[in-house]
Amino acid sequence: MKEFEILEHxxxxxxxxxxxxxxxxxxxAAKGMFEIIAGxxxxxxxxxxxxxxxxADNLEGLLFVWLNELLYIGETRLVILxxxxxxxxxxxxxxxxxxxxxxxxxxxxxxxxxxAVTYHRLEIKKDGESGLWRAQIIFDI
Numbered sequence: 475m476k477e478f479e480i481l482e483h484x485x486x487x488x489x490x491x492x493x494x495x496x497x498x499x500x501x502x503a504a505k506g507m508f509e510i511i512a513g514x515x516x517x518x519x520x521x522x523x524x525x526x527x528x529x530a531d532n533l534e535g536l537l538f539v540w541l542n543e544l545l546y547i548g549e550t551r552l553v554i555l556x557x558x559x560x561x562x563x564x565x566x567x568x569x570x571x572x573x574x575x576x577x578x579x580x581x582x583x584x585x586x587x588x589x590a591v592t593y594h595r596l597e598i599k600k601d602g603e604s605g606l607w608r609a610q611i612i613f614d615i
Contacts, residue, residue: 475492475494475606476492477491477492477493477498477502477505477506478490478491478492478502478503478505478506478509480506480509480510481610481612485615486592486594486612486613486614486615487510487586487588487612487613487615488595488610488611488612488613489503489506489507489510489610489611489613490608490609490610491503491506491608491609491610491611492606492607492608493606493607494605494606494607495607496533496563496598496607497560497563498607499537499598499607499608499609500537500540500558500560500563500568500570501558501560503537503540503541503609503611504540504541504544504555504558504572505556505558506611507541507544507545507588507591507611507613508544508548508554508555508556508574510585510586510588510613511548511554511584511585511586511587511588512554512556512584512585513583513584513585513586514585519575520556520557520573520574520575521575521576522551522553522555522573522574522575522576523571523572523573524547524551524571524572525569525570525571525572526540526543526544526547526568526569526570526571526572527567527568527569527570528540528543528567528568529566529567530566530567531566532565532566533565533566533598534593534596534597534598536565536566536567536568537596537598537609537611538591538593538596540568540570541591541611542590542591544572545588545590545591547572548574551576552576552577552578553574553575553576553577554574554575554577555572555573555574556573556574556575557572557573557574558570558572559571559572559573586615587615588613588614588615589613589614589615590613590614591611591613591614592611592612592613592614594612595610595612596609596610596611596612597609597610
């Protein structure tokens with residue numbers, strides 16, 4: 475099963491994310507977002523670590539704040555995140571540890587800058603037949 479796929483969208487970019495459970499959806503959404511930012515660089519050495527605890531009113535809101543927090547960490551601490559360890563996850567709260575590589579602009583090139591995660595067409599659904607989860611996220615670029 476693929477983890478995610480990039481969706482073309484007018485003036486924006488999005489991803490469709492797949493997983494066996496909610497935890498995989500959150501991890502694969504983060505992977506997909508940083509795949510867009512980093513352009514698929516796979517040889518990242520982890521030299522950055524942070525803990526995250528977030529809350530929201532519902533699961534979609536939690537995915538929104540999760541991805542925006544990761545984006546904020548990436549931009550403010552100049553890091554490409556590539557490992558996401560979710561310790562606790564409910565429909566309203568996430569506790570996680572993230573790892574990544576500090577980047578040194580301009581020697582490290584960002585492929586595509588994501589300005590923000592949007593609520594536009596944001597959804598998380600569980601397929602009743604297969605039991606698999608799918609999410610869709612659109613990013614403002």
